[in-house]
Amino acid sequence: MPEIPDLEAICGFMNQHLAGLAVAETELRFPWLVRSEDGLDRIAGHRFESVHRYGKFLIFEWDGDIAMVVNPMLTGRFTWADPSERRRPATAITIVFAGGNELRYSDQRKMGRWYVVPSGEVDSVPGFADLGPDALEIDEETFVAQLRRRRGMIKNTLTNQKFMAGIGNAYSDEILWEAKLHPHRTGSTLDDDDRRELYRAMHATFDWARPLLEAQVSERLYQRNEEWRDHLRVHRQEGEPCPRCGSAVKAQVRSGRETNYCLTCQPLFA
Numbered sequence: 001m002p003e004i005p006d007l008e009a010i011c012g013f014m015n016q017h018l019a020g021l022a023v024a025e026t027e028l029r030f031p032w033l034v035r036s037e038d039g040l041d042r043i044a045g046h047r048f049e050s051v052h053r054y055g056k057f058l059i060f061e062w063d064g065d066i067a068m069v070v071n072p073m074l075t076g077r078f079t080w081a082d083p084s085e086r087r088r089p090a091t092a093i094t095i096v097f098a099g100g101n102e103l104r105y106s107d108q109r110k111m112g113r114w115y116v117v118p119s120g121e122v123d124s125v126p127g128f129a130d131l132g133p134d135a136l137e138i139d140e141e142t143f144v145a146q147l148r149r150r151r152g153m154i155k156n157t158l159t160n161q162k163f164m165a166g167i168g169n170a171y172s173d174e175i176l177w178e179a180k181l182h183p184h185r186t187g188s189t190l191d192d193d194d195r196r197e198l199y200r201a202m203h204a205t206f207d208w209a210r211p212l213l214e215a216q217v218s219e220r221l222y223q224r225n226e227e228w229r230d231h232l233r234v235h236r237q238e239g240e241p242c243p244r245c246g247s248a249v250k251a252q253v254r255s256g257r258e259t260n261y262c263l264t265c266q267p268l269f270a
């Protein structure tokens, strides 16, 4: 599932390549992907102004005060394509721009959610108003204060979108590794030094990932159904040496989610 570093890179690419382009037509193969009263064809004839991210949502702004909110969920992937490139069967949504280039969206599990709403009504999108502060925007004092009230396991807190939006299974593992905190430590075992270290680690991880992901988007965003995960240090690296100490990375699966960590760097009992 795309998380903050992935979506930031995607926004950067789109703001560069789509600026000022008008939509010629839209094609929607799986109608249930668009869940708003307005359909996708509402953006036809309108110009792309910008796209930004909040949590795991992308918010596209079109001229005429139209917003398009997209949550790609697990398997939604964007490709920027030349019209001569054959569309893959998994292409679910195509936005054709004047001049011919296409923004294509594929979604293996077809779980993504698209909404076309007036610009002032983005908060009406289901789940949007419940989101906590964005992880890139929350300040350290607010983060520490809110974390003090959380008793559950730290990984669950970091990935709880109502606590803070934008971090998922992959980057929570990376941030906790950077902070040298075991993912299953509970809130009550942390002190303020740990919480401040976690805040530092969160930004250090985003700063580390940013150039790697900017390099990934290259000329066309995603290639097929890839996930930008090869650079990660512990997530899905079970058995590989920890880049810091060389111990084998551990894995635990709970409720279908894999958690990876280095037990030497991240002891459960500090």
Ligand SMILES: [Zn+2]
Pocket: 242, 243, 244, 245, 246, 247, 262, 263, 264, 265, 266
């Ligand atoms: Zn280690």
